[in-house]
Amino acid sequence: MIRIDKLNVHYGSAHVVRDVSLDIATGESFALVGESGSGKSTVLKALAGQIRDWSGTVDLGDVRLSPGKHPRELIRRVQMVFQDPYGSLHPRRTVDDHLDEPLQIHGLGDRDQRILSMLDAVGLARKFRFRLPHQLSGGQRQRVAIARALMLEPDILLLDEPTSALDVSVQAEILNLLKGLRAERGLTFLLVTHDLPVVSFLCDRLAVLKAGQIQEIAGVEQLRHRNLGSAYGRELVAAAEGVAAEQA
Template sequence: MTPALGIRNLYVRYGRTDVVQDVSISVEQGESYALVGESGSGKSTILRAAVGMVSDWRGEIEIDGTPRSSMAQADFARHCQMVFQDPYGSLHPRRTVDATLSEPLKIHNIGDRDHRVVEMMRSVGLNPRYRFRFPHQLSGGQRQRVAIARALMLDPKLLLLDEPTSALDVSVQAEILNLLVRLREERGLTYVFVTHALPVVSFLCDRLGVLHKGQLVEEAGVDKLRAGAFDEPYARELFAASLGAGDRVRHAV
């Protein structure tokens, strides 16, 4: 089966520095794959390269077997969407929930918009009575539900999730993580999940790749994570550092 996301020998440069160096990963259809590592390790940069938000990269990126560089933006949007970290900054402050969710449908000339918007709001656990509210009238968790709904409006099968719960308090994190688990099962989604919280990976993902200073130093199944049985010293250090900090998330979910 063709991987949902294939990355080979990826380098990404900011200025004169390669912040991602020779990274290769393959994410299977329906899989949930995490990229983990400390801040500055290159996790989010890989996602940004995949969606076209950075220009200075070399290597190969394929979405469902098609080179990213040869995909029209409209085709890419139907295959892959990204959910960002900050629910306060990712939504336009002067657009209602309805306008935000309707926009992808308008751009792609998809009809039956009222029904689709209401059904998607229900799908992400957001009461339709919030449909004509602005972002400042919503909580952080509600905003992130809107962001997830927006990403799903074109029915993509691949979601890139850039620390989508890190800006939320712990109880709301648990709600969003449970929502993501349910949506993946219901819609047959593939996730590439960027985080520094290993307990979140243990709950949500099947495999993980450990990044250190822009390089992929280890890949492992989530069973290896749960056992703390990493091969690389840096991965073991990351696991040890996460033990105390992760208890709150583990208990919440």
């Protein structure tokens, strides 16, 4: 579903993504992990059409991307869920407005039924339909953001730290929701995160990035057994265990 070959991205003189190559199967959940500034989110932005100056080959399904162009058919097939549910929703627009907008843009009918069905799918009570974002909790806002991303029935969800801004108890709810939606709808996930337990729960494989370069690609079982092959991957696991120990 996603094939990337030698993707390179520059921000001015900074070379932030270096020869990244990935193959992600249909229905797979794949994670990009690494410290801040490692290039994880930049890869997502290139796939989402938010970065126009890149080089390499990117295929999403049967569509090949070109730098500076994002084919219209991909907008329905590839959607993104952002890190901050407080910032990704317009403060003066209701839940209904947010879910209706993509339907209007793409000229889709049965809008009322589609919106009600999607509220049910993400576990958000219908009474929230005409509320504003400030009237919702963080978890409820992220459910709205996920619902908005799914309104066009995409094949691929790009997930940029989708739970990092939420309380721990709410994180678990959203992760369970995403896992269920992936199974029900046959979605392909590309997840960016620094949270290795999230990867262990939600993903099949992961790529470890450092300074824009892939250090290794591993199965999630290797992560669970602390058996990553690269020195940097093992450092990430040790750091995650140290944080967990401090929080315990």
